[in-house]
Amino acid sequence: xxxxxxxxxxxxxxxxxxxxxxxxxxxxxxxxxxxxxxxxxxxxxxxxxxxxxxxxxxxxxxxxxxxxxxxxxxxxxxxxxxxxxxxxxxxxxxxxxxxxxxxxxxxxxxxxxxxxxxxxxxxxxxxxxxxxxxxxxxxxxxxxxxxxxxxxxxxxxxxxxxxxxxxxxxxxxxxxxxxxxxxxxxxxxxxxxxxxxxxxxxxxxxxxxxxxxxxxxxxxxxxxxxxxxxxxxxxxxxxxxxxxxxxxxxxxxxxxxxxxxxxxxxxxxxxxxxxxxxxxxxxxxxxxxxxxxxxxxxxxxxxxxxxxxxxxxxxxxxxxxxxxxxxxxxxxxxxxxxxxxxxxxxxxxxxxxxxxxxxxxxxxxx
Ligand code: GDD
Ligand code: MG
Numbered sequence: 230x231x232x233x234x235x236x237x238x239x240x241x242x243x244x245x246x247x248x249x250x251x252x253x254x255x256x257x258x259x260x261x262x263x264x265x266x267x268x269x270x271x272x273x274x275x276x277x278x279x280x281x282x283x284x285x286x287x288x289x290x291x292x293x294x295x296x297x298x299x300x301x302x303x304x305x306x307x308x309x310x311x312x313x314x315x316x317x318x319x320x321x322x323x324x325x326x327x328x329x330x331x332x333x334x335x336x337x338x339x340x341x342x343x344x345x346x347x348x349x350x351x352x353x354x355x356x357x358x359x360x361x362x363x364x365x366x367x368x369x370x371x372x373x374x375x376x377x378x379x380x381x382x383x384x385x386x387x388x389x390x391x392x393x394x395x396x397x398x399x400x401x402x403x404x405x406x407x408x409x410x411x412x413x414x415x416x417x418x419x420x421x422x423x424x425x426x427x428x429x430x431x432x433x434x435x436x437x438x439x440x441x442x443x444x445x446x447x448x449x450x451x452x453x454x455x456x457x458x459x460x461x462x463x464x465x466x467x468x469x470x471x472x473x474x475x476x477x478x479x480x481x482x483x484x485x486x487x488x489x490x491x492x493x494x495x496x497x498x499x500x501x502x503x504x505x506x507x508x509x510x511x512x513x514x515x516x517x518x519x520x521x522x523x524x525x526x527x528x529x530x531x532x533x534x535x536x537x538x539x540x541x542x543x544x545x546x547x548x549x550x551x552x553x554x555x556x557x558x559x560x561x562x563x564x565x566x567x568x569x570x571x572x573x574x575x576x577x578x579x580x581x582x583x584x585x586x587x588x589x590x591x592x593x594x595x
Contacts, residue, residue: 230277230278230326230327231274231275231276231277231278231333231335231351232276232277232278232279232280232325232326232327232332232334232335233271233276233278233279233280233334233335233336233337234279234280234281234282234306234318234321234322234325234334234335234336234337235254235264235267235279235280235281235282235336235337235338235339236282236314236317236318236336236337236338236339237252237253237254237264237281237282237283237290237339238282238283238284238285238287238308238311238312238317239252239253239284239285239311239339239340240285241253241285241340241454243454243455243456244256244454244455244456244459244552245570246537246552246554246555246570246571246572246573247456247459247535247537247552247554249554249573250286250555250573251286251289252283252285252286252289252290253339253340253453253454254267254290254339254340255289255290255293256459257463257501257503257518257520258342258453258459258462258463258466258501258518259463259466259467259473259475259476259483259499259501260475260476260483260485260501261473261475261476262293263339263340263342263453264281264290264293264339265293265475266342266466266473266474266475266476267337267339268301268303269473269474269475270347270473270474271301271335271337271347272299272300272301272474273474274335274346274347274348274351275348276301276335276347277300277301277302278301278302278303278304278325278326279301279302279303279304280303280304280305280306280321280322280324280325281303281304281305281306281321282306282308282317282318282320282321283305283306283307283308284307284308284309284310284311284312284317285311287305287307287308290305291305304324305324306320306321306323306324308320310423311423312422312423312424313423313424313425313426314338314424314425314426314427315418315419315424315425315426315429315430316418316419316420316422316423316424318336318410318415318418318426319415319416319418319419319420319424320420322334322412322415322416325412327412329412330411330412330413330416331411331412331413332411332412333351333354333355333409333410333411333412334409334410334411334412334415335347335350335351335407335408335409336407336408336409336410337406337407338406338407338452340406340452340453340454341405341406341407341450341451341452341453342449342450342451342453342462342465342466342471343364343366343405343406343407343448343449343450343451344448344449344450344471344472345364345405345407345446345448345450346446346448347407349444349446350362350364350407350409350444351409353442353444354409354442354444357383357440357442358440359409359411359440359441359442360410360411360414360434360439360440360441361408361409361410361411361414361431361434361439361440361441361442362408362409362441362442362443362444363377363385363404363405363407363408363431363441363442363443363444364404364405364406364407364408364443364444364446365377365379365402365403365404365405365443365444365445365446366402366403366405366445366446366447366448366450367401367402367403367445367447368401368403369401371392371398371400371401371402371403372391372392372398373391373452374391374403374404374452375388375389375390375391375403375404375427375431376388376389376390376392376397376398376399376400376402376403376404377400377402377403377404377443378399378400378402379402379442379443379445383442383443383444383445384440384441384442384443385431385435385441385442385443386435387432387435388404388427388431388432388435389432390425390427390428402443402445404427404431405450406452414434414439418430449465449470449471449472451465451471456535456550456552456568456570457533457550459518459535460516460517460518460533460534460535461516461533463499463501463518464498464499464500464501464516464517465499466499467479467480467481467482467483467499467500467501468480468481468498468499470499480499481496481497481498481499482496482497482498482499482500482501482502482514483499483500483501483502484496484501484502485502485503485504485505485506485521487504487505488502488503488504488505488506488507488508489506489507489508490502490508491508491509491510491511491512493510493511494508494509494510494511494512494513494514495512495513495514495515496508496514496515497513497514497515497516498515498516498517499516500514500515500516500517500518500519501517501518501519502514502519503518503519503520503521503522503523503538504521504522505521505522506519506520506521506522506523506524506525507523507524507525508525509524509525509526509527509528509529509544510527510528511527511528512525512526512527512528512529512530512531513529513530513531513532514530514531515530515531515532515533516532516533517531517532517533517534517535517536518534518535518536519531519536520535520536520537520538520539520540520555521538521539522538522539523536523537523538523539523540523541523542524541524542525541525542526541526542526543526544526546526561527544527545528544528545529542529543529544529545529546529547529548530546530547530548531548532548532549532550533549533550534548534549534550534551534552534553535551535552535553536548536553537552537553537554537555537557537573538555538556539555539556540553540554540555540556540557540558540559541557541558541559542559543558543559543560543561543562543563543579544561544562545561545562546559546560546561546562546563546564546565547563547564547565548565549565549566549567550566550567550568550569551565551566551567551568551569551570551571552569552570552571553571553575554570554571554572554573554574554575555573555574556573556574557571557572557573557574557575557576557577558575558576558577559571559577560576560577560578560579560580560581561579561580562579562580562583563577563579563580563581563582563583564582564583564584564585564586565582566584
């Protein structure tokens, strides 16, 4: 039986306020929670049992899957105190069903949208009789990731998590957050304390001469951990640049059947419009996620942004690369700049924020 562990215990701080009440893997991406896309991919790869390594808002995972009845069994390994990525893997291993010391266990970070063929990673691992096999990808700027140089045979030479100096950036090859561990190697991770697989386990295995191999591919790959990556990942699933068994044929937008979109509005770039949302006349929504019960008034423009559920955007407001928390209100004619993240329940009055053009006349009495 092929088994897998998904690491889903992180707090998702870079995605706040979206992650204030919802763990990152349960956020909606192209019409389904992200973890459901991962589960579908695991099922397609022949995985029959998956353990979720949970911690932050752990109960919500069991809630999400309480009615799940497909050909894949789910177990929950809850950490009262987060154990770090290595500690989480070790803790989740308690719940694996297999007993063979050589069994290959698939491990996924819970925030990676990837086109990698999981069966191919498993085959790569078996063919090299590896202790650990890491899926590797190449990125233009590797500083936010784990650097993994390999030799000609694909053997990992070192592992350096989040390099701090330019001299440390020795490769553009990074850890793509998908591993196969030999079961006995996984069981050797300390069980009683916080362990980082990136800072501790991988460097130690490599230094100790372990058979650690990289499987480099140029498949679609994105870590959805930041707001911009999150909206781009969702849009890529809708437009077909990235694929998931849960998403239909490529489309310009995914509009929930209960949403209302005015005939003069333009919803493009792989945007998602959630249940009961109302999109007004001449509105533009491009490469964005608009949540359930959101209203967007006439001629507003939303680009590469997330508007979380139960919020409203006033007429002629302009948003680019913005996250609007749930139950917020952005009044008319605001212009919200890139990287702004509005907390849940915030209210911005009409003409409250502008970046360009003439600022409004003073609204207060002196
Ligand atoms: N259960 C549990 N417990 N899960 C955890 C914990 C913990 O203490 N800490 C982190 N996680 C989970 C997160 O939920 C996420 O799914 C995964 O582990 C990775 O954590 P991130 O916080 O997303 O790490 P990152 O993106 O900065 O870096 C990681 O991913 C990169 C690829 O995107 C590292 O693995 C890098 O080496 C890698 O390049
Ligand atoms: Mg991440």
